[in-house]
Amino acid sequence: MKRWLGYLLVIAVAAALGSKGSGTDVGKLCPVQVLAVKGQGSVVTLQTDTGEQGTGRTVSQAVEAMRRTASGEIFLDTVDYLLLSEGAEKWLPELKDHLRPSCRLYHTYGKPDMETAGTYLEQHPSQVTLRLWLAGEWNLPKLIIREGRMELEP
């Protein structure tokens, strides 16, 4: 019995030492599927399909601002579609630290409805991913919003 208690103690200590804090329960997450990036001068603004928004001089600051105001834990590992307004490409090297390399990129013209954008983009996936774009400059497909409707131009 003593030996078993010893084993349990060793396992418990090892588990406690190896744990990444207390974790975040999935119920508290706000998973983001679509992320819009706008750049105005030296300020970047991020907007999610969950309705969160954050602004900062760096992407990290914008993400942090978004986290402070979000109703849950903003989860960017699930971003599938990245909508870039004109000139926002310059933030991509910084964004790669927060997003998966497989998220798909679009240039947007107009103001998309973020809530419904995911459904449309699932049917019209871009061939350019963040990883590809960082490896060499690619032409991004254009997502044009006309009278509230989205249209993709390759």
Place this chain on the structure above:
Amino acid sequence: MPNQNPDYPGELTDENIRHIFRDANDFMARCLHCSGQVLYVYAIDGLIASAYASDYIFKPITRHLQGEDMAALYDHAMSGMIYNNVAVPCQDLDTAAKLLVNGFCVVLFPGVGAIGFEVKTPDKRGTSAPEVENTVKGAKDAFVETIRSNTSYIRRHLRSPDLRLYETTVGRRSLTNVSVIWLEGITNPDLVTAMKARLDSIDIDGFLSPSAVEEYITGSRTTAFPLLQYTERTDRFCQGILDGRVGLLVDGLPLGYLAPVDIGSLMESPEDRSMDYISASCIRVLRYGALLLSLLLPGLYIAMTTFHHEMLPLPLLRAIIESKQSVPFSTAMEVLTLLIAFELLQESGLHLPQAIGQSVSVIGGIVVGTAAVEAKLISPAALIVVSVAGVCGFVQPNRDLAQAVRIWRFALAGLGAVAGFFGVTLGAIALLIHLSSLKSLGVEYLAPFAGGTAPGILRKKLVQQKWRTRRYAGQDERNQK
């Protein structure tokens, strides 16, 4: 070491026999006059058949037994004048008392000795179909509580004259008859010797319950994993004997035990040999998958939903998050509570009569489960995970193995809640170390997965099974030409 002294020392006299069974109202004693001598006949009501005693003991004694003195009467009785197929001479009080409690009628020839005649009552439960290890095809005879009936079933399946039975008594008070069974020329004699030695070293009052048998035979190892395999099927027991294992039968238990045991033999189902090898192999793979799911699924679910969200595909993550809306508890708390609730339901179902047990399961599983989900106390995803793990546990052919997996499932779920995948991996490694340290009669528990050979998960064609497994180091390894 067990007590070697007789339990009932003293002279073999009428007074002493009556003294042993004093105040026992089912004890019967009669004195008979025979050729001018007085003989005493003893029996225990209920253990003997009165008609047999009258016809095969009392009638021959009163009509045919003659002799000039007590010694001559004793000799004539032993040589067949009392016609009974089993006549055991006894010269001490201890043997006489033990013959009486085993359904013998003891005739005392004062000053000379006694003879025990077997007149056991034929009243016993007839064989029935196996309840736990039921198969669609295959034999339908299950073990019963009477050891002699069980040995006869085994003899009917294995008609080899090489079948050996070593019988002994275990339990100072219960005097339980125990048989060790093996096939001469096939079973490794060391296994038989080890089994006999373990039985002989047991010195307890009662040897009545399955746990007593299992713990004493296996040496009370600190493990939840079974180190003896039980079966209620006579054909499965005989197959084990043919494979080179040692069998154990205990009077009063409708089970047969087989040793050694390893994880491979515990994962085999009697159904495997009653269907074609392709179907059996597919089902075995499924069974191993179910074992892993049953063990790991709750822990992995907690780890992924608490620490490793990125591993979940977005639609699944969304579905889980949606299902967690308004649930006040963390995923770890939900899963652990549901696991406990599942265990409670299972226990309540076991301790109730079958009809009520089913109702409790329906009310507990479906009604309460659905109500708890609708009341947002638990999420449907957690309920599904625990249910799948539970159902996968029921897939295991050996209940003792499934029981051990249930315990480790809790531990892995707890470690998953503390340290995510790191914790689950740590627990799985600890389990692997534990399993590899286990031995059953000297055979490694993980033997099927050791030694550099391919694990025997799939069932081979019977024509290809030319050799017995080497794990049991049997004498004759050849199974067929």
